[in-house]
Amino acid sequence: MNDARIAEERIDRLADFARELARAGDDERAREAVRxxxxxxxxxxxxxxxxxxxxxxxACDSYLLPGRTARxxxxxxxxxxxxxDCGATERYPYRG
Known part of the structure; x- marks a missing residue:
């Protein structure tokens, strides 16, 4: 298996882990997983x-949950x- 593919799989697992931690309220560990x-x-x-x-x-590496850690x-x-919640703002286009 090539190194980039292993890295992509690990990133996917860390993304899922960060989401679970943020939903459980463990924001600091979720931030560590994002970093x-x-x-x-x-x-x-x-x-x-x-x-x-x-x-x-x-800005702060927080996992954003709408209504909880983000608006x-x-x-x-x-x-x-x-x-x-730290005040950083992002804008994304959408079709609607």
Whole structure:
């Protein structure tokens, strides 16, 4: 098995683990899992999956759960605005 493929599998497992930890309320351990996944992606030069990248805060590495650790709003002009509890804001286009 090639190293990049192993790294991608590990990133997927860490993404699932971070989501479970965030849902259980263990935000600090979820943040550690996000940081580890990002380090692995950087080391092996592979990207993060879109569902993982969009639900993590770039500023504080928190796993974003709508209504719990993040506020999600729809903006006119077809954008989703996600604001983390730390104050960082991300905007993503959507078709709707």
């Amino acid at each position: 580890l996944a990002r380090r692995i992606a950087e080391r092996h030069r592979c990207g993060l999956p879109r569902r993982f990248d969009r639900f993590t805060c770039d 999600v709003r729809l903006q006119e002009g077809s954008h989703v605005v996600i604001r983390c």
